[in-house]
Amino acid sequence: MKRGGIARLATACVAMAGLAAGVTAYVITRPDGNSDTDKKAKEVADRIGYPVGENANSYARSALEGNTDQKYFAIVEITDSPTTDAAKARASLVFRIYDPGTSESSPTFRLWEKDPVTACYRADFNYYGVMDDGPERVRCPEDARPITPPPVQRTGVPENYLEAFKTILAELPPTPTADEVDGALRAKLPPVPVDETTGLPWIKPGLHAVVRDGDIGVVAKGGGDCLAGVRLANGTVAAWHPRRVHVQPGELGCSGESALSLYKSPPK
Structure with missing residues (x-):
């Protein structure tokens, strides 16, 4: 074989050896698994x-x-x-x-x-x-230990809020402001319960109040649930859970205004 051919053969062999070494290195260093x-x-x-x-x-x-x-x-x-x-x-x-x-x-x-x-x-x-x-x-982290994520706090409106709404609305002064209604709700609503499964208290429901021409509308909302309450200027007090189809996004929603609308003009 000519000298040039020997040189090319030697170069090819070196390249192949390098490729094989690279493949071997990849196999050796690849993280474990199957x-x-x-x-x-x-x-x-x-x-x-x-x-x-x-x-x-x-x-x-x-x-x-x-x-x-x-x-x-x-x-x-x-x-x-x-x-x-x-x-x-x-x-x-x-x-x-x-x-x-x-x-x-x-x-x-x-x-x-x-x-x-x-x-x-x-x-x-x-x-x-x-x-x-x-x-x-x-590669598995060194000294890695299993992590248990914290449990989820329960959301929703506690059952005892319904009667509390009626009591709080009935005890309000004759002509309260929306801020006074909101303050009364936050001060007098019962504490949220503790979830027996997780040991965590529920997330407090969101509250909203509105006063319009002597009529009062209030809601508590959380976890997709909505509790509505009203006290009308004539003294009528009521609290109820509206149908979800009426308070979902794109419909009336869950707000003090919707509580008054739903009570005065309930959808058929």
């Missing part, structure tokens, strides 16, 4: 991507639904990234998946051996769901 952990990670990320979570903790709570054993599935990082851009990441999770392989199966029924593996995945979520076609395999 096809089963990849599938599990994608299923979880796709499931929790929509509807849109309020924050990263809400995505984490959704991910843990049905995954109660932290040995096999755990959240190890929760990151909020507040943004108004629907295309940008608003929350990120790193979760850990343990695949026991055949280590937990009976030796009698093993047809092949499969090593156990612990894999970690990062999933970013924007308004449209999980980003980049699913979670990315990453």
Whole structure:
């Protein structure tokens, strides 16, 4: 072989050796995982991507639904990234998946051996769901421990608010201002209950009051529920839960004005 041919052959061999080394390095350094952990990670990320979570903790709570054993599935990082851009990441999770392989199966029924593996995945979520076609395999954070996101506070209007509305409205002075009505509600409504499941108090309902020509309209709203109350100039006092179809967005809404409208001219 001519000297030039030998040189080209040597160069090609060096290049191939470098390529092989690069492939080997990629295989060696790629984060742990297998096809089963990849599938599990994608299923979880796709499931929790929509509807849109309020924050990263809400995505984490959704991910843990049905995954109660932290040995096999755990959240190890929760990151909020507040943004108004629907295309940008608003929350990120790193979760850990343990695949026991055949280590937990009976030796009698093993047809092949499969090593156990612990894999970690990062999933970013924007308004449209999980980003980049699913979670990315990453190295597990050192000394990572399972994180349990805080429970959600219950929302709604407590049942005892209805009778309290009637009592408070009846005790108001003859011609109160809207601020005086609002102050009376905040001072005299009973405290919100404590959720027995989470041990957390309910989120206080939002209040709104209006005074119009001697008529008073008040509401308490929370968690999609609306409680309305009125005291008319003639002394009539009433409190009730309007139908949701009447107070939903785009309809009358849940406000002091709507309470008066619904009582005086109820939709048919």
